Amino acid sequence: MPLASLFSELHLLLEQHQSIWRANPFREHNPDWMNAYPNLAQQVVALDEETVELLEQDPAEASKRFSPSLPDLNALIRLCQLSTLKAELPQNVDNRQFSHIPGRKWTQIAAFTASMGQPKGPVLEWCAGKGHLGRLIGQQYQVEVTSLEWDAVLCEEGEKLAYRAALPQRFVCADALDHRAAQEVKQNQHAVALHACGDLHGQLLRHAAEQSTAALTVSPCCYHLTRNALYQPFSISGERHNLALSREELRIAVQETATAPKRVQRLRGKEMSYRLGYQALVEQVAPEQRDEGVPSCKKQRFGEGFASFCHWAAGEKGITLPDNLDWLGLEQEGQKRWHLVRRLSLVRSLFSRPLELYLVLDRACYLEEQGYRVTLARFTDRATTPRNLLIQAERIAL
Ligand SMILES: C[S@@+](CC[C@H](N)C(=O)[O-])C[C@H]1O[C@@H](n2cnc3c(N)ncnc32)[C@H](O)[C@@H]1O
Structure with a gap:
C-alpha cells in the first residue's frame, strides 16, 4: 500500500478510537471509553495479576485477547505489519574493533548496517555517541564517515576507536540543533541516524531535504523529546491528518513493556x-x-x-x-x-505501535513530498529493540 494511503487509514482508526488512547490512566480512573466499550472494560478490570504481567510483556498476545471486545483492533494490527529486513553484513567483522560493544547494541548496529546496503555517498552519522555505527559502516562499505555528536568525551573516545581501527572516520563535536551541525549536511552524502531523539532526528530530515542529500537511513526514537508543546507535523499529509498530539500522548508511542526482573x-x-x-x-x-x-x-x-x-x-x-x-x-x-x-x-498500550507508525509515516511522507523514494521496514526484532522501524529514503534523480 502506498505510504500516504497507509498513513490516511491509520489516522482514521486512531481518530475513531482516540477516547481510549488519549485517556491517561494516571489521571482518569473511570475514562469515558469504559462506557462505550463495556465488554472491553469488564474484561480488562477482571484480569488477574499473572495475566497482567504476561500481557504487559507480550503486546501481540494482548491484542489477540482484546480484539473480540475491540473489533477494529485487527484492522489496526494489519496496518502495522511491516516486513523485517534480513540482510547480512557484506564483510567479515574485525572482532578486535567491535567486541567491547554490549550485545544488544551490537545486534542493532549490525542489523542497521546490513539493512542500509552500500551507502550512496560519504556517510554522515547524526547523534553518533562513540560512533560505533559509523565505524561499522566505514569498515563494511569502505566509505568515509563523519560522526556528529555533542558530547566531547564521546567524540574523543570515538576518535581513538576509529584511529585504532585505521578507518577514515572524523568526529564533529556540535549541537545537532545548531547552525554548525547544519553545515555538515551535504548533497553528496548518505545520512544515518540510529535512535536520535525527537527534534534531533527531525532536524536532520529537514536539513537533508533542504540540501537534497542523496540518501537517508533513519530509525527514530523518543518522539516526545521536542520543544513543541503540541506535535507539529512534518508532511502536508500530516497537516491533513493532524492528531494534535501532546507530549504526554507522544510518549505512548515509545512506552516500553520492558521485561524487568x-x-x-x-x-x-x-x-x-x-x-x-x-x-x-x-x-x-x-x-x-x-x-x-x-x-x-x-x-x-x-x-x-x-x-x-x-x-x-x-x-x-x-x-x-x-x-x-x-x-x-x-x-x-x-x-x-x-x-x-x-x-x-x-x-x-494497544495503541503504542499504531501511534509510533503514525509518527514514522509522517516523516516518511515528508521525505516523499520532498522528492525521495521511501521505504519503511523493521530492521531488527522487538526483543533487540522495540524502536526497530527504519526509514530508508533515496533522492529521485531530477
Ligand atoms: C540515544 S543516543 C544514540 C547514540 C547512537 N546513535 C547509538 O545508537 O548508539 C543519542 C546520542 O545523541 C547525543 N545527543 C543528544 N543531544 C544532542 C545534540 N543536541 N546534539 C548532538 N548530539 C546529541 C547524545 O549525547 C547521545 O550520544
Missing part, C-alpha cells in the same frame, strides 16, 4: 502505589494542586515508608499536611489505584 517490578509497583496514594491525599487536602504531579526522587525514598514519602512530597510542593490523616486508608487507596492503572494501561 521480578525485584524491579515489585519496586515499581511500590513506587507507583505510593505516588497514586499521594495523589489521593492531595485530592483531599489541596485539590487545586491535584494535577501538579509528584516530584521525581531517588528510589531509596520509597524504602522509608508511605507516610514519610508523602511528607517529603508535600514539603516539596509547599503543602501543609493535617495531623489526623488515615495513612493506612490512603496507602490502600494507592494500591487500589495502581491495580486499576495497570489494567487501563494495557488497553492504552
Whole structure:
C-alpha cells in the first residue's frame, strides 16, 4: 500500500478510537471509553495479576485477547505489519574493533548496517555517541564517515576507536540543533541516524531535504523529546491528518513493556502505589494542586515508608499536611489505584505501535513530498529493540 494511503487509514482508526488512547490512566480512573466499550472494560478490570504481567510483556498476545471486545483492533494490527529486513553484513567483522560493544547494541548496529546496503555517498552519522555505527559502516562499505555528536568525551573516545581501527572516520563535536551541525549536511552524502531523539532526528530530515542529500537511513526514537508543546507535523499529509498530539500522548508511542526482573517490578509497583496514594491525599487536602504531579526522587525514598514519602512530597510542593490523616486508608487507596492503572494501561498500550507508525509515516511522507523514494521496514526484532522501524529514503534523480 502506498505510504500516504497507509498513513490516511491509520489516522482514521486512531481518530475513531482516540477516547481510549488519549485517556491517561494516571489521571482518569473511570475514562469515558469504559462506557462505550463495556465488554472491553469488564474484561480488562477482571484480569488477574499473572495475566497482567504476561500481557504487559507480550503486546501481540494482548491484542489477540482484546480484539473480540475491540473489533477494529485487527484492522489496526494489519496496518502495522511491516516486513523485517534480513540482510547480512557484506564483510567479515574485525572482532578486535567491535567486541567491547554490549550485545544488544551490537545486534542493532549490525542489523542497521546490513539493512542500509552500500551507502550512496560519504556517510554522515547524526547523534553518533562513540560512533560505533559509523565505524561499522566505514569498515563494511569502505566509505568515509563523519560522526556528529555533542558530547566531547564521546567524540574523543570515538576518535581513538576509529584511529585504532585505521578507518577514515572524523568526529564533529556540535549541537545537532545548531547552525554548525547544519553545515555538515551535504548533497553528496548518505545520512544515518540510529535512535536520535525527537527534534534531533527531525532536524536532520529537514536539513537533508533542504540540501537534497542523496540518501537517508533513519530509525527514530523518543518522539516526545521536542520543544513543541503540541506535535507539529512534518508532511502536508500530516497537516491533513493532524492528531494534535501532546507530549504526554507522544510518549505512548515509545512506552516500553520492558521485561524487568521480578525485584524491579515489585519496586515499581511500590513506587507507583505510593505516588497514586499521594495523589489521593492531595485530592483531599489541596485539590487545586491535584494535577501538579509528584516530584521525581531517588528510589531509596520509597524504602522509608508511605507516610514519610508523602511528607517529603508535600514539603516539596509547599503543602501543609493535617495531623489526623488515615495513612493506612490512603496507602490502600494507592494500591487500589495502581491495580486499576495497570489494567487501563494495557488497553492504552494497544495503541503504542499504531501511534509510533503514525509518527514514522509522517516523516516518511515528508521525505516523499520532498522528492525521495521511501521505504519503511523493521530492521531488527522487538526483543533487540522495540524502536526497530527504519526509514530508508533515496533522492529521485531530477
Ligand atoms: C540515544 S543516543 C544514540 C547514540 C547512537 N546513535 C547509538 O545508537 O548508539 C543519542 C546520542 O545523541 C547525543 N545527543 C543528544 N543531544 C544532542 C545534540 N543536541 N546534539 C548532538 N548530539 C546529541 C547524545 O549525547 C547521545 O550520544
